[in-house]
Amino acid sequence: MTTFDKREEGFEKKFAHDEELKFKAVARRNKMLGLWAAEKLGLTGAQAEAYAKEVVVAEVGEHDVFKKIRGDFDGKKVTVSDQDLRHTMDELMAQALAQVKVSG
Numbered sequence: 001m002t003t004f005d006k007r008e009e010g011f012e013k014k015f016a017h018d019e020e021l022k023f024k025a026v027a028r029r030n031k032m033l034g035l036w037a038a039e040k041l042g043l044t045g046a047q048a049e050a051y052a053k054e055v056v057v058a059e060v061g062e063h064d065v066f067k068k069i070r071g072d073f074d075g076k077k078v079t080v081s082d083q084d085l086r087h088t089m090d091e092l093m094a095q096a097l098a099q100v101k102v103s104g
Helices: 003-040 045-058 062-075 082-103
Strands: none
Touching (some): 003 045, 003 062
């Protein structure tokens, strides 16, 4: 194996590792976001956990999670602006990334 091949393999492994961390972080963020939203919706205990799981499962893309929570908030007349929801999503993503990096 040449130096170039080794270097390429190293980049591929790093990319795969980074993608795995990102996947874990997004799932963790979505669970935390779901629990946050559940609290705003007045859900507690098992209902809050079930709602958080719905948010995790709803994630096909960033917009899907936002759309689900926005719709649920609108349906229950919960007053949270789009800007505040996106800000919370960003904050929780930063927390999730930090947690995933620590836990490996």
